[in-house]
């Protein structure tokens with residue numbers, strides 16, 4: 001057992017007992033001699049972040065192909081470089097990505113990338129949670145469709161290795177994947193009671209091309225194909241009309257909002273407040289560092305709030321509580337993980353922040369400070385599943401992780 005002594009929670013000081021992987025008790029004073037005591041004076045506890053859309057191993061592409069739109073960026077800069085990737089590169093790349101996630105307070109992420117055994121091992125070793133899907137992308141080639149289906153089945157049927165890892169499926173998009181692949185993955189996700197993720201309506205071009213090819217918009221198409229539902233996650237969903245918003249609401253489909261990536265690639269600006277008002281399940285993601293160029297959910301929250309206000313032309317859009325929820329509680333809820341709020345019975349996934357850090361003073365509103373003022377220097381400790389993954393800003397093996405990452409970057413430059 002671990003006892004957090006004198007920690008600041010909801011504007012008062014209390015003690016919190018961690019038993020195994022969950023928050024067992026929260027009270028003014030807890031006396032538990034057998035527990036390992038952590039002195040938390042001057043620190044506040046907050047839920048950790050859940051990053052619901054990223055491509056962890058794209059770390060080596062940070063700073064590549066700047067100032068281009070999504071399609072030029074993908075075809076000219078990203079796909080050719082990704083073609084050089086080998087399975088052995090993925091573990092060091094994912095480990096380095098998780099290092100950045102932990103430093104910025106994230107304990108759970110949803111990935112979308114290739115060669116997933118390396119990412120699974122990185123999640124296991126670094127101590128956080130991952131929703132790790134097999135990525136299907138067949139470019140409408142029948143042979144690749146069959147190969148993707150075979151490998152997707154093998155992934156979700158493989159024995160569960162770790163309680164922190166959720167095996168899932170994903171398809172890249174309607175412009176890179178066949179109907180057969182998308183529908184088969186959707187059926188498999190339902191059969192194995194897991195999650196399906198897909199990029200949807202990221203750009204106006206994607207919507208226009210879809211109308212030209214199929215006679216309807218991407219969300220309408222995916223609805224017709226039967227792939228929507230509470231365990232389906234649409235990444236981006238920037239360009240939706242009212243009918244599509246209604247379909248997303250009706251099916252309980254979850255959205256991953258990625259404001260930095262959308263603005264940076266000129267994809268557009270999602271109407272966050274309109275979606276919230278419609279009652280959609282909204283979560284927050286950074287997308288890969290190649291289009292962000294960071295995995296910090298702290299900066300993502302700030303941009304989500306400002307973008308929402310700008311899009312709605314209203315200061316009432318993107319309120320502090322809503323933005324904090326989409327970065328924490330909503331994400332964990334989407335994957336049925338009991339975390340994202342500091343309360344008894346929840347999993348012990350949380351961060352401790354230094355209340356004397358210059359960015360958190362004065363403490364008039366801690367959540368607003370975290371969204372608008374903070375950076376990762378405010379975070380001192382990160383816990384996942386009841387265990388510390390960063391203690392007083394120290395993450396085990398950090399030097400080795402950085403060295404391994406630099407070696408892969410050098411190898412991929414050749």
Ligand SMILES: [Zn+2]
Pocket residue numbers: 053054055112199235287288
């Ligand atoms: Zn993406």
